[in-house]
Amino acid sequence: MRIGLAPEVSAALRTDPGMLREVNEDAALAEYPSYLVADGMGGHEAGDEASRAAIEAFASVIRPGEVSTVRDVGIALEAAREAVGRVAANRVRGAGCTLTGAVLVQHEDQVCWLVLNVGDSRVYLHRGAELHQVTIDHSLRDEMIAGGAHLDALPGRNVITRALGSADTTADSWLLPVEDGSRLLICSDGLTTEVEDQELRAALTMGGQPEAVVEELVQRANEAGGHDNITVVVVDVLSGGAAWHVGVDSASGSLAESANEEDLTITATVPRRAR
Template sequence: MRTSVEGAPHWYVLNIGDSRVYLHRGSELVQVTRDHSLQEELRAEGSADAERVSRNVITRALGSLDSRHDAWLVPIEPGTRMLICSDGLTTEVDDDELCAVLTTTADAGSAADELVRRACAAGGRDNITVVLVDAAERGTAPSAEPDAEDENDRTIERTRPGRRV
């Protein structure tokens, strides 16, 4: 969701569960969201048990007893790329590799395809969803009509269903 704070455009990022949002600028990749998993909560507490707990035990989810979400306002700057992805990607492809693909692949569609390809090649044990959003250059704005085709829309989504083993 796009919003504005003091006249400057921002993304309004919501998070619940273990899908992630990353911000990529230049050659820097920053995870915006926090996983709502037992493993992550134990790690934040400094517990030695964190590595012994399955990473798939989530502590918050839509429709669960705890469905609270986290939220952030993230400034939209030219050259910024937002990666929204399921844990099927981040289980198979580490942050350094994510950053390398996002840094070296200018076209959002090609970058999304490459991330899905790498996750599948690494095992693809879960559903793999990748959404990439490239911020438009200054001076270009999306159409005022919500249903109009927008040549500046650089949102690419690729989803591949997971294989059960």
């Protein structure tokens, strides 16, 4: 991909309180080059304020309408941390949110997706009829699975181990190639706790334009119970990207230009094929 070539994308966003919640504590952004979802932490006051503050702070740093840089994403992430910290400081029980998404960035000689994640909202990569989960949930359940725990001993997915506003706000991040015809799904756990990965894959494969897909996925989550707020962002790469790679390995390596004392590090993790 030539330096400075800005890919053309099409995106849609849909957020819904679900069937049981009166307040929607999710917030989201779908404005080129940033596509993000934040989910207010359950059981805390002002989760809606925390998620909105995170999104607004992040968006205030990233210049809309043009490809960003890894350094600016690091600055934006730190701004989101600080904004949520201010919300939490004014609440007796604290406040917090997850933050996940993808930003188009210039890295070396190409434009890439910089995927970031704190918490248990998710980013998926869809190509053709294949669906890969890019992010890894920061939940006690997933940590126990990684440690070899038995299924009958696992807690629910709602116990998260990282979030903005919590003790651990460390973000995982990945660089992915921008590929023509590929599709990103960015969502809160209000979708993934109700809709299985195979249903997600089917909707993304057969659902048509992003606007139709986000509507269908929210509807499916509500029909399955809608126990939580549901937020869905779908982003299609229309042109200006690369041809599909044979594999889906992400780039790796520490980035020298970081926005704060804690480097924004690109994690050398291969996206997992969704089950």
